Amino acid sequence: xxxxxxxxxxxxxxxxxxxxxxxxxxxxxxxxxxxxxxxxxxxxxxxxxxxxxxxxxxxxxxxxxxxxxxxxxxxxxxxxxxxxxxxxxxxxxxxxxxxxxxxxxxxxxxxxxxxxxxxxxxxxxxxxxxxxxxxxxxxxxxxxxxxxxxxxxxxxxxxxxxxxxxxxxxxxxxxxxxxxxxxxxxxxxxxxxxxxxxxxxxxxxxxxxxxxxxxxxxxxxxxxxxxxxxxxxxxxxxxxxxxxxxxxxxxxxxxxxxxxxxxxxxxxxxxxxxxxxxxxxxxxxxxxxxxxxxxxxxxxxxxxxxxxxxxxxxxxxxxxxxxxxxxxxxxxxxxxxxxxxxxxxxxxxxxxxxxxxxxxxxxxxxxxxxxx
Amino acid sequence: xxxxxxxxxxxxxxxxxxxxxxxxxxxxxxxxxxxxxxxxxxxxxxxxxxxxxxxxxxxxxxxxxxxxxxxxxxxxxxxxxxxxxxxxxxxxxxxxxxxxxxxxxxxxxxxxxxxxxxxxxxxxxxxxxxxxxxxxxxxxxxxxxxxxxxxxxxxxxxxxxxxxxxxxxxxxxxxxxxxxxxxxxxxxxxxxxxxxxxxxxxxxxxxxxxxxxxxxxxxxxxxxxxxxxxxxxxxxxxxxxxxxxxxxxxxxxxxxxxxxxxxxxxxxxxxxxxxxxxxxxxxxxxxxxxxxxxxxxxxxxxxxxxxxxxxxxxxxxxxxxxxxxxxxxxxxxx
Numbered sequence: 001x002x003x004x005x006x007x008x009x010x011x012x013x014x015x016x017x018x019x020x021x022x023x024x025x026x027x028x029x030x031x032x033x034x035x036x037x038x039x040x041x042x043x044x045x046x047x048x049x050x051x052x053x054x055x056x057x058x059x060x061x062x063x064x065x066x067x068x069x070x071x072x073x074x075x076x077x078x079x080x081x082x083x084x085x086x087x088x089x090x091x092x093x094x095x096x097x098x099x100x101x102x103x104x105x106x107x108x109x110x111x112x113x114x115x116x117x118x119x120x121x122x123x124x125x126x127x128x129x130x131x132x133x134x135x136x137x138x139x140x141x142x143x144x145x146x147x148x149x150x151x152x153x154x155x156x157x158x159x160x161x162x163x164x165x166x167x168x169x170x171x172x173x174x175x176x177x178x179x180x181x182x183x184x185x186x187x188x189x190x191x192x193x194x195x196x197x198x199x200x201x202x203x204x205x206x207x208x209x210x211x212x213x214x215x216x217x218x219x220x221x222x223x224x225x226x227x228x229x230x231x232x233x234x235x236x237x238x239x240x241x242x243x244x245x246x247x248x249x250x251x252x253x254x255x256x257x258x259x260x261x262x263x264x265x266x267x268x269x270x271x272x273x274x275x276x277x278x279x280x281x282x283x284x285x286x287x288x289x290x291x292x293x294x295x296x297x298x299x300x301x302x303x304x305x306x307x308x309x310x311x312x313x314x315x316x317x318x319x320x321x322x323x324x325x326x327x328x329x330x331x332x333x334x335x336x337x338x339x340x341x342x343x344x345x346x347x348x349x350x351x352x353x354x355x356x357x358x359x360x361x362x363x364x365x366x367x368x369x370x371x372x
Numbered sequence: 373x374x375x376x377x378x379x380x381x382x383x384x385x386x387x388x389x390x391x392x393x394x395x396x397x398x399x400x401x402x403x404x405x406x407x408x409x410x411x412x413x414x415x416x417x418x419x420x421x422x423x424x425x426x427x428x429x430x431x432x433x434x435x436x437x438x439x440x441x442x443x444x445x446x447x448x449x450x451x452x453x454x455x456x457x458x459x460x461x462x463x464x465x466x467x468x469x470x471x472x473x474x475x476x477x478x479x480x481x482x483x484x485x486x487x488x489x490x491x492x493x494x495x496x497x498x499x500x501x502x503x504x505x506x507x508x509x510x511x512x513x514x515x516x517x518x519x520x521x522x523x524x525x526x527x528x529x530x531x532x533x534x535x536x537x538x539x540x541x542x543x544x545x546x547x548x549x550x551x552x553x554x555x556x557x558x559x560x561x562x563x564x565x566x567x568x569x570x571x572x573x574x575x576x577x578x579x580x581x582x583x584x585x586x587x588x589x590x591x592x593x594x595x596x597x598x599x600x601x602x603x604x605x606x607x608x609x610x611x612x613x614x615x616x617x618x619x620x621x622x623x624x625x626x627x628x629x630x631x632x633x634x635x636x637x638x639x640x641x642x643x644x645x646x647x648x649x650x651x652x653x654x655x656x657x658x659x660x661x662x663x664x665x666x667x668x669x670x671x672x673x674x675x676x677x678x679x680x681x682x683x684x685x686x687x688x689x690x691x692x693x694x695x696x697x698x699x700x701x702x703x704x705x706x
Contacts, residue, residue: 013506015506015507021600022596022597022600023597023598034506036510036513037510037514037677124673125597126597127597127673127674128588128589128591128595128596128597128672128673128674129671129672129673129674130406130410130670131406131409131410131670131671134410134411134412135410135411138411194671195673198672198673200589200672200673200674200675200679201673203675203676203679204673204675204676204679352676352677352678353510353598354595354598354676354677355676357597357598
């Protein structure tokens with residue numbers, strides 16, 4: 001006889017999902033109290049991959065800390081560097097040439113597309129369809145190849161410098177980016193036919209995990225999670241930064257509040273990012289990519305500085321408290337996934353485990369970004 | 373008497389060889405097929421076209437240690453993979469590959485296959501229960517409710533065919549579907565029933581075989597993204613190998629049964645093509661069905677457990693009952 005599984009007083013049992021579980025995509029642990037297939041209660045346990053990025057930010061000088069940012073979120077790395085660099089430039093009063101800012105936006109948007117593509121593949125894989133991941137990775141590969149030629153890396157970029165960029169883009173990159181845009185649009189059509197229109201896919205996501213506006217606001221959710229619940233908030237539009245005001249793009253908002261709405265928002269965002277890249281390539285001004293007098297040592301005057309940017313995962317904020325020294329007094333990194341993830345505990349109560357894990361996929365969690 | 377015994381043993385040996393070969397090379401075909409669908413090569417290192425991959429995998433599995441988790445029911449834990457493989461093997465004994473190639477033709481062949489198929493889900497329950505793992509347990513419960521839900525429409529559809537033929541003998545069922553494609557049960561315009569709903573019935577039966585063999589999009593028993601691996605989560609070594617082989621053996625049986633019941637068995641689609649031996653036609657149809665199964669797996673996402681049960685109880689069972697009545701009526705009229 002096998003030993004019986006330990007049950008709670010009301011015949012519930014604890015199911016430990018993670019830290020190594022295929023659905024959590026990283027080292028996230030969810031302690032679920034289950035009543036058969038139904039979740040009675042769930043508690044997300046984080047901290048398995050904590051690397052003290054904020055503390056490191058306080059111990060290292062500003063240029064030394066640059067490469068840490070892209071290790072926060074390995075899928076949308078450029079966006080995080082952008083937030084940090086904008087914050088330090090604001091604090092130290094460094095002027096950025098226009099061309100550099102345009103190239104930054106191109107890189108951030110390309111990286112956003114790459115991140116959304118990976119999420120798309122992984123999300124469909126959570127639902128049991130394997131092949132879309134391979135197609136998405138193939139499209140993502142084009143972006144990585146393009147960016148590798150300019151930045152020198154494929155995943156954890158350290159491309160931005162205070163005041164500009166490490167390397168200028170060349171005609172080859174521009175040509176590749178122009179070729180990529182129609183190709184990606186064609187792929188989006190294909191995903192639409194293969195996945196979005198699939199009846200099993202739609203049935204699983206329609207009405208799955210209703211997230212009201214109030215819940216989203218309560219937890220400080222951003223990105224597609226908030227925009228899928230009808231909250232029209234995007235840092236690029238609401239607190240404009242960089243050269244975003246010069247582009248014509250839409251903020252996709254869906255009001256269904258379910259997982260399908262969150263999926264639709266991200267897929268629509270890919271199209272909007274393509275539009276931004278297209279316009280940025282057209283408008284790209286000539287000129288230097290670094291200011292003539294870029295400071296060698298960065299010492300922002302004492303003060304409290306904050307900069308928010310819209311990364312692929314939502315509103316990312318850098319708060320920098322400087323005491324006038326070579327290193328910041330305090331470096332706080334506001335991680336969007338941290339807020340998005342905490343919706344899970346409350347919302348998944350009473351859901352079936354497979355619906356809950358589909359919901360978790362729709363939140364687009366990147367665990368190293370939560371733990372920092 | 374001794375001759376019959378000798379026949380049966382010989383038949384079982386041939387069946388084992390056929391199943392093992394099919395299971396091994398269907399894994400290869402599945403991986404190559406998945407590779408094609410996903411625009412990547414698939415296994416291509418070991419041997420030409422990766423054809424030596426299955427023996428390599430088999431050797432690896434056999435060389436591994438069989439770990440029995442602490443607190444598990446040892447007897448059931450070891451017995452479950454064998455119990456899973458055994459019915460799959462036995463079902464091959466009665467399947468006719470052509471007019472002459474059949475291991476043992478018995479009058480209740482169809483009944484025997486269904487009986488063994490039903491005992492297969494018992495093995496999954498044993499495996500899930502004896503592993504003492506919560507994921508395995510949940511998977512076992514799912515598998516059983518799934519098997520129960522899908523056996524009913526499958527049996528009703530089979531009864532529809534049996535009613536047309538008047539026999540449970542698989543040879544008779546095939547013989548009645550000659551000589552051309554319009555006599556097959558899938559669209560029996562010249563057949564006995566002339567039931568135009570039969571294509572839907574065929575689809576229904578095919579869906580049921582997918583669900584019965586735990587294949588995508590109904591692979592809820594081993595849903596890797598939520599139950600990790602389901603009932604065989606604690607199995608390694610050949611224990612896992614047997615489950616894996618049984619899965620593919622079940623697919624072959626499902627495809628064979630669908631071919632026999634609906635696609636005219638060994639009959640060529642046109643009488644003038646009968647110079648090609650029947651066994652070629654039979655295997656052609658079987659592997660076409662298996663290719664479809666593989667294709668579906670790599671294209672569709674997984675259904676949910678309630679979606680699956682709703683499909684069976686609310687759509688498939690009422691439809692199969694309706695079709696049974698309609699066929700009975702049509703047989704009376706014509």
